[in-house]
Amino acid sequence: MRKQYPFDLIESRRQRLWEETKAFQAWNPGQEIPAEHPFALRHALSGPVPASQLPPKYYILDMFPYPSGAGLHVGHPEGYTATDILARYKRARGFNVLHPMGWDAFGLPAEQYAIKTGQHPRVTTEANIHNFKRQIQSLGFSYDWSREVDTTDPGYFQWTQWIFLRLYGSWYNPKTRRAEPIDSLPIPESMDDASERDAYVDQHRLAFVAEAPVNWCPELGTVLANEEVVDGKSEVGGFPVVRKPMRQWMLRITAFAEKLLEGLDDIEWSDSLKEMQRNWIGRSEGAEVTFEAAESGSQITVFTTRPDTLFGATYMVLAPEHALVDELVSAEQREEVAAYREQASRKSDLERTELAKDKTGVFIGAHAINPVNQERIPVWIADYVLATYGTGAIMAVPAHDARDLAFAEKFQLPVIKVVQAPEGQDSIGFTGAGTSVNSGFLNGLPTDEAKETMIQWLEAQQCGRRQINYKLRDWLFSRQRFWGEPFPILWKDGQHQAVPEAELPVLPPSLKDYKPTADGEPPLARATDWLKHEQGAKRETNTMPQWAGSCWYYLRYIDASNANYFCDPEAESYWMGTRAEGATPGVDLYVGGTEHAVLHLLYARFWHKVLHDLGLTSCSEPFYKLVNQGLILGEDGQKMSKSRGNVVNPDDIVSAYGADAFRLYEMFMGPLEMSKPWNTKGVEGVYRFLGRVWRLIVDEESEVAMEQEISLDASRAEASLSLLKLHRSISGTAEPSAEQLKVLHQCIKKVTEDLEAMRFNTAISAMMVFVNEATNWEVRPLSCLRSFLVLLQPFAPHLAEELHGLLTGQNHEVIAYHPWPAYDEAHLVEKTLSMPVQINGKLRDRVEVALDADREAIQAMVLASEKVRSYLDGKEIKKLIVVPGKLVNLVVK
């Protein structure tokens, strides 16, 4: 395809201008703003400006990428383009826009590369960042690069470690429902022993150590969070994962389950995303019921969401790992129970899931007494009951629970109906709401009331209580890896303590070998000198998971170069919106992929809430509005992947069609949230559109002259742009006609409304309509074209600014801060309307009517129409509907 316009010359020269003028720097309160900066000129500001006098803020954030060796994928720039367009639009609307970018650069690939080659992960990481940055910058995004962050930079992770110490030094106070400094934790007076008191304190920290069954991945030599295990395999690499008890750092996210749930009501996220988070947190209301063991008299507590079915409990099941099993098991059953427990412990999660349909279990030779009717019911262990949820024990009501029913059928346990299903449905196996039967004092009550009555009864009898449970588990926060943030923790005499703040950052040691040690210790344990601290203390050898750095990066952007504090409170309250009336609390818009729907977004919200409780952030939710971009598929409609060979490299598109065409195509493909296939022919379409914009403004002969000049001396290619002249139809003096104003203002209106609603694809089509029209104009009023270029600027910034310079003669002007054109409804009104006439709902004719014509006038026009009359022949008009400004419908018979 022949080059439509010299995009290569234009794009490099515009990008250089933006860099030289620091065009996209965002201004913090009190920061010195140079008088000649385009932002200063637009807002008539200069020097240090307090928050109260800065324009309203707009914080627009992309999910920062992991800089992989493969380079940028076309999926990345989709979100980045959308946010860039909005950032540029908001600047034109007069906002002070914060639009930063950085690198989530800790992670496994660099470490595994290091294990293979001995190359320090720092080296790989830096090379990858360099490549990512080059690719991102080639697309002309208006990031404020002075705020670039890199999670692996000691100047960054110093503060990640610092925030960890805040978690370590806090507890959750259920009375105030807030995180508070650990000093405020009331210690029971009965504890006089110092070590007992310490242990009590440690049990309440938000960052704590626990010996817990963890997901151990032998292949990766590390533990994984529940969220990183997919179908019993590691999310990264797909290696088998087994459960193994280990000493680990945990974060008490469960304490915030309710607040994380409640916070969703205050933010603008898609319903599906909120639903995913709600499901992940998994709140369920019910009751704990305590049964007495018939033989030993010990108490066994179960959790149920259906206390109304307590009369239907025919047996009880404990998780194989349940602590009471050893105590309850009878002598005869001991051997069989031990064998089952052994077998269950060796099963991976995958095996447990695969066998989900075929229930297994063993009777332990003990019985429990049902508190409502004193029935003796057998106690079993089975791995369909999870040790980690509720109390690790259930009462089984096979008549009204599918899992219990399957188990009861297999082991021939009794089934008692206690809920009457609605008419026409089988009560056995019915799990919905019905009416209680065979249930003593509950008989006749609908399920809702029966639950409530039973809970009150249990509480009165002191054998149970109302209880809310969450699926959410505490966050397993340590990894046995090298390439992550070291914990700022020391161990001495088996007791942990914080590294003094003055010693932060704790840097990782230098190693030759990045593998875990032979006896399973993390790689940091190899650094024998590094381990040693004063007075015999030793350093923690675990590192933090990759999520740590991304939990707070949006705060660091606000004050990225602050060496003394994680984020200046003054700047924080300005950008996080709590300073000005009407400003959005938190990041105004956050765009990224669905793959982070639960993990990153839940963790970051958790950290933010802790920081907020501790008075370190001013708002309670970090991301006010969040949009997920859809997946970009390959040309074959399949997910892009190296193995399918359908990966499109942005570099190739940029070199063939330019960054502007690339940006425009990514937005023209369809709605941002949808997944949609790539089609390079489609890029050519928008590329042709940009060519038409070029030819609308540039004189063809002067372009030929420029090309000749370039062919003579390629080194002066960029300078020869100055040979370009305006198209001869362009007039700086001609008044635009009413028709021309209408076309322009329709375009302004549509683009403005579509940008507000993030409908980029239709905004682009509106601009195409304008260009198609304007190409036919014999006289092209300069003012119309200039307004159009301001509209085009967010989408195709290089071309728009270059042509704007040609129109105005101001070649070195950054137009990013030019005011957004306003549309005037006066130019849009039509005098007449071609009104559709339907007969029985089918379009049959149209009549020209005055816009302000009344019902009678329209009716007369319609009935006068030859065509309409031909349909009325011999028929009766039953009804005549006139929708003013829309259409007419006649119902005839």
Add this chain to the structure above:
RNA sequence: GCCGGUGUGGCGAAAUUGGCAGACGCACAAGACUUAAAAUCUUGCGAGGAUUAAACCUCAUGUCGGUUCGAGUCCGACCACCGGUACCA
């Protein structure tokens, strides 16, 4: 299984509050320009029928039904695909 989303021409899509289905673009076809091609410009382009031609008629937004003067849009049932989740009591 459960939760969420999406089904519209050959393709990507539009139709914002129930009011002209298919804007805009791709692909394709014809024409202009050209020695020719590319590029560009013009025109056509849901399917079927009718006509010398045009006007015209019928059908059509996953399927079936409903509400309404009028349904891509609202309601009910179902089908397909995509994403999440899965023994969470």
